[in-house]
Amino acid sequence: MTSLDLLPPQRSAAITELRLAPAEATWLRAIGLCEGVRVTLLRGAPLGGPLHVRLSTGAELAVDRELARYVEVDAPTDEVPA
């Protein structure tokens, strides 16, 4: 169990929990970050900028690094091809 911001680059894990206020969590789920979705960390922006992630649904997102601390994921593995 770890959080999204600690995921090593090019590794993938499934979202297990959003530790956020309900309204904010709802919005994140609508964008595509919901429980069960696998996330692969592609890269981080320089100087502590956002993270570039790919979801198992095919979408790619930029996610604020601070916010990623509240996205819990399970044990990292290699990316599973879609």
Next chain:
Amino acid sequence: MNAAACTVALIGRPNAGKSSLFNAVTGGHAKVGNFPGITVELLDAKVKLPSGEHLELVDLPGVYTVEGEADPHSDEGHARRFLELAQKATQPLVIAQVIDATQLELGLRLTLELRRRGVPVVLIATQHDALVQQGFELDARTLEEGLGVTVLATNARHAGLQQKVLELLGDAWRQRRTPPTGDLDVHALASKVLIPRIDAKEAFARVRRRTERLDAVLLHPVLGPAIFLGLMTALFAAVFFISEPFTALIDLTNQALGTRIEGWLGTGWLSSLLVDGVLGGAGTVLAFLPQIVTLTIVMELIDASGYLARGTFLVDRLLRFAGLGGRSFVPLLTAHACAIPAINSARIIRDPGQRLRTILVLPLMTCSARIPTYGLLITTFFADHSAWFKGALFVGLYFAGIVAGFIASLVLGRTVKSTAQQRPLVLEMPPYRMPQAPVVGRVAWRSAKRFVKDVGSVILIAAVVLWALLTVPGPGDTHSAPPGASPRVVAMHGSVAASVGRLLEPVTRPAGFDWRLNVGLIGSFGARELMVGTMGVIFGIEGGEDDTAPLGERLREAKTSTGAPAYGPATALALMAFFVLACQCMSTLAAVRRETRSWRWPLFVLGYTYVAAWVVSVIVFQVASAAGL
């Protein structure tokens, strides 16, 4: 025109291809609609069905969700309010969701929410060609059965698209079938309806590799920001270099026309009105059309290619440092064409405090209305320098605007309190796409049309009014006229406009501005383009009858009442500094008023930008003069 039989609300996630579809169906013939209870402008078009009835198609802002909490003044808030009001209206409502076929699962979550609204819903799946490239096909029939909603799988480039969409909407309106409202597993449904072709895996990997390769370079920790900075510099430099020959051509045409008119009409007041007022005023501004079109085209290319999201990703950290955020990037970039659409686009910022702060600094970005003044001053007062120097100065002015915006935001951060907690960035990074020439062409054409219309209406009228205020003899002091000046020049020195300009001289003299530049500053209070227009009128009159020299030359040779050169590079730098900072645009202030729903903020913008403009231009003039410029 016939009343519409029904309202069709076009809705979808950002980047779903909604606007391309709206353009394709309406043929680009949309107007900005006014809807009671909705404070923002929505694009609205009446389209005719094959059966003869009309439908009203409304393009809603992109949304991820229509449930849960939303700030009423954000895009999501506006879209929801529209749906609520349209559901209560007497005119029936059909919701048409545009869904990106390559992001089916995400889009279907929104479909479930829309189904729960209890009104007819149809689904238009775009990007089907991109889906096929990825090695899949959409089984529209199975999707229809699964959702209880009619589905059309298509591409924005599809030849018979308009016809197909109209048939779909017509059927939906006639049948008025409300979909089931229950929940279902969108992941399972998406997997069921996306049929892999034989080469699916390889095709998918190929498409993904292309975006990955580009991202590896464009988002590289060192190369990425360097390329971003280079691109921005190239964009601003292109505006200067590409359009210079075209501008010179329009300028020459103006001069030739002027000589012709004077040949026909002699040198009476009518000739002066046409040559100095209309051609000198409005015609000079028109010469900057190529710059404005170039800028629009490049901005559209950045947007349509998918690079916009990459830019946001790269600058988010920097913008957050300045108290803004990644979502401020799109408005900030848009403001380099025009602040008004930029202020509107600030609705994509979900955090109210961040949105306000972004709106307050947007007028500092270098909009295209500043280009005429910058272009004229640089080519006039730095004529002896190399083209590279002039280009660099021009680009420097753009960056000066950005730096000013950052500083203003930092200062505002201490004075304008954020009303809510910061909402962190979450943004979709769409795959790279090849911009479509017809779409880019249409955007360029629209910007050209708008600029010509502005010049032909507001600027033309203002130029003629200024001409009148400068020609009609007033009670002013005519002693400032240079010795041996023509009667018309003497009259201008005594005119109402000159008197007002002279009244301001004690305030503006430390910045090197005389009454003539002051008249220009008053003229450009409402719209920046009028600075060059006013200069055209003043120096057109000063030039006299047989002087058809370009405006730049006349500015360089302008004299004070003692016969000394009136302006030099120091004046030009100070005036440009003034233009970097001052919010000389009534339309921008009106937009700030509309978006903040208060007079306080537009007045604040007006006040702070003018004070900063005066202080900085005085400093620039004094320092530059001391340095011997």
